[in-house]
């Protein structure tokens with residue numbers, strides 16, 4: 362069976378992290394979300410993959426290339442305008458062959474594990490089968506009404522809570538879906554939605570089933586949701602190993618991975634689950650607490666403490682810093698005595714409305730330079746390419762290219 366992975370959108374609500382990469386490339390446990398998806402497919406023997414790409418597609422294509430390193434075979438199609446999920450799936454039609462009777466469709470930006478897909482493969486039956494999960498808050502999803510396994514209705518982003526079963530956006534379709542997509546009308550939300558195609562199938566008397574899963578399926582709606590995704594994936598990872606060097610007097614507790622050429626200096630105290638990438642330098646007396654992911658080529662100065670955070674590649678954090686519940690982008694240079702204050706139930710004004718993050722410190726985009734003794738208040742977000750001079754306090758959303766002097 363082939364799989365079509367939808368990876369063309371930006372993931373606007375995950376800004377500032379997605380202003381330089383698409384959501385599928387955001388790192389969870391030191392791998393892009395899309396890599397978790399591809400690995401889950403490969404472990405189920407699904408190795409012929411069609412990636413529908415658009416926004417920041419070079420970054421995706423340069424990273425995954427033809428997929429051979431991951432044991433899969435990737436072909437790319439370019440969705441030039443993001444006109445909805447049905448339109449995205451249609452882009453893959455020309456790469457399907459006569460004998461591709463059934464194929465899987467899934468989002469590249471949802472964190473899953475191999476069993477998630479297994480559940481669908483094992484139990485799929487109808488002309489189309491939808492993998493579903495139970496969710497308390499259904500806002501923003503396709504909602505499924507069902508009679509046993511038979512889907513009686515699918516409604517995209519309803520305004521009332523009609524049911525607590527939502528579509529994961531993972532389906533098995535047969536080839537006739539392409540013909541049906543041709544007849545799908547544009548929705549009131551202004552897109553060609555695969556949920557409308559499926560609803561039409563139901564109305565035409567076709568057999569649409571759903572399979573409920575309890576396996577891992579996580580959707581990072583906002584950038585801060587990545588922290589929970591990261592900790593869940595780290596908790597489930599079995600494969601921890603220490604390839605780098607831990608100097609005498611460095612203490613490692615629990616599930617900790619340390620990459621090639623990484624050096625953990627004497628006096629460090631590291632508690633898992635934690636993953637540290639390749640070529641990192643962790644100076645003496647650094648404390649790293651669960652659930653933390655540190656990318657490649659990162660250096661952390663003495664006496665800095667990092668907890669429940671994601672620090673992306675090539676970032677340099679100087680001494681005496683305190684970073685918790687935070688996401689720090691690529692190529693940041695952060696001066697000494699940096700504090701990312703964190704709090705519970707932080708209110709964040711997003712474009713559309715006021716949102717609440719359960720627990721959050723700071724979020725920084727890529728290429729940011731921060732001087733000495735900078736305090737970033739809980740829930741602040743610093744977008745791509747900002748510079749903050751020493752001694753400043755940040756308590757807001759800083760737009761791209763800002764300079765704080």
Ligand SMILES: CC(=O)N[C@H]1[C@@H](OP(=O)(O)O)O[C@H](CO)[C@@H](O)[C@@H]1O
Pocket residue numbers: 446447468471501502503504517527528529530554555556580
């Ligand atoms: C039009 C469409 O296909 N919407 C899908 C899709 O929503 P997006 O807002 O497009 O990400 O993925 C959801 C799962 O993440 C699923 O519940 C929903 O039905």
